[in-house]
Amino acid sequence: MTRAVFFDVDFTLIHPGPAFQGHGYAEFCARHGVAVDAQRFEAAVADASSLLHTDSGVYDPAIFVEYTLRIIEGMGGGGPGARAAAIDLYDAWAACHHFTLYEEVPEVLRELHGDGYTIGLISNTQRSLSTFEKHFALDGLFAVAISSSEHGFMKPHPSIFEEALRRAGVAAHDAVMVGDSVPHDIAGALALGMRGVLVARSGLSQGAPPDVPVIESLRQLKEHL
Numbered sequence: 346m347t348r349a350v351f352f353d354v355d356f357t358l359i360h361p362g363p364a365f366q367g368h369g370y371a372e373f374c375a376r377h378g379v380a381v382d383a384q385r386f387e388a389a390v391a392d393a394s395s396l397l398h399t400d401s402g403v404y405d406p407a408i409f410v411e412y413t414l415r416i417i418e419g420m421g422g423g424g425p426g427a428r429a430a431a432i433d434l435y436d437a438w439a440a441c442h443h444f445t446l447y448e449e450v451p452e453v454l455r456e457l458h459g460d461g462y463t464i465g466l467i468s469n470t471q472r473s474l475s476t477f478e479k480h481f482a483l484d485g486l487f488a489v490a491i492s493s494s495e496h497g498f499m500k501p502h503p504s505i506f507e508e509a510l511r512r513a514g515v516a517a518h519d520a521v522m523v524g525d526s527v528p529h530d531i532a533g534a535l536a537l538g539m540r541g542v543l544v545a546r547s548g549l550s551q552g553a554p555p556d557v558p559v560i561e562s563l564r565q566l567k568e569h570l
Contacts, residue, residue: 354466377426396408522534
């Protein structure tokens with residue numbers, strides 16, 4: 346029986362605005378005298394993504410700065426200003442005003458809360474999750490909110506899931522993890538005996554295990570709890 350539902354935040358509940366698209370990167374870089382090609386952004390992101398998979402699982406801001414720097418370099422940027430731009434972009438990621446909730450999120454979260462589910466957040470971020478709740482008017486919906494910068498380890502490290510379960514007071518087999526990343530959200534949860542639901546808004550399963558439901562909207566979530 347499902348008692349608790351944990352959500353990833355970025356690309357599950359919220360999505361980045363223009364600041365974190367190609368032209369936004371170009372603007373951040375221009376402030377530091379770095380010229381980049383905004384059209385190369387998506388390819389640069391794909392090339393840099395492997396940097397986010399670490400063996401230790403330790404949260405280290407340098408990982409995200411290097412990831413961002415690799416994107417800038419993939420867009421043709423370089424020189425001493427590139428690292429400064431990467432640091433600015435990393436810092437800006439914590440600011441909620443750069444993000445927008447997916448439109449169905451408030452409705453779904455309030456329905457789950459009203460149905461008596463314990464709701465939690467588990468996020469690989471430096472963002473203040475209490476600020477996130479207030480900014481998006483979601484106060485009072487989350488019983489647990491744990492970020493990797495607070496905890497010290499990132500998903501899929503087991504300890505961040507274990508800590509979330511401990512705070513929620515539920516066993517792994519009574520909990521579901523909902524997220525957009527197979528290696529971080531789904532694999533990490535399954536390894537502890539939780540269930541997983543993959544959010545793939547593009548409709549692509551992204552390599553989800555065959556027994557993991559894949560949904561395109563959180564409105565489809567309740568049928569899998």
